[in-house]
Amino acid sequence: xxxxxxxxxxxxIAIGAIGPxxxxxxxxxxxxxSIGRNPxxxxxxxxxxxxxxxxxxxxxxxxxxxxxxxxxx
Numbered sequence: 001x002x003x004x005x006x007x008x009x010x011x012x013i014a015i016g017a018i019g020p021x022x023x024x025x026x027x028x029x030x031x032x033x034s035i036g037r038n039p040x041x042x043x044x045x046x047x048x049x050x051x052x053x054x055x056x057x058x059x060x061x062x063x064x065x066x067x068x069x070x071x072x073x
Contacts, residue, residue, distance in 0.1 A: 005070055005071055006071065008070050009067040009068070009070040009071040010067070012063055012066050012067040012070055013063055013064055013067040015063070016059070016060060016062070016063020016064070016066065016067070017060050017063060019056075019059060020056040020057060020059045020060040020063075021060075023052075023056040023059075024053050024056050024057070027049055027052045027053055027056065028049070028053075031045055031046070031048075031049040
């Protein structure tokens with residue numbers, strides 16, 4: 001049973017981290033691209049990027065919490 005809990009926790013954090021990692025990469029890519037095209041709007045783009053990255057990172061934290069619950073409960 002211990003092994004199954006460990007595998008489930010590892011799977012939860014692995015799967016839960018893939019989506020936010022891809023999202024953060026896409027946000028950074030598109031943000032850099034849009035700042036390169038319109039440098040005057042850098043502050044507005046950067047604000048939106050930071051907010052979007054925070055939301056994507058929150059999803060990874062939720063996956064971590066679920067993995068810890070699976071592991072220790």
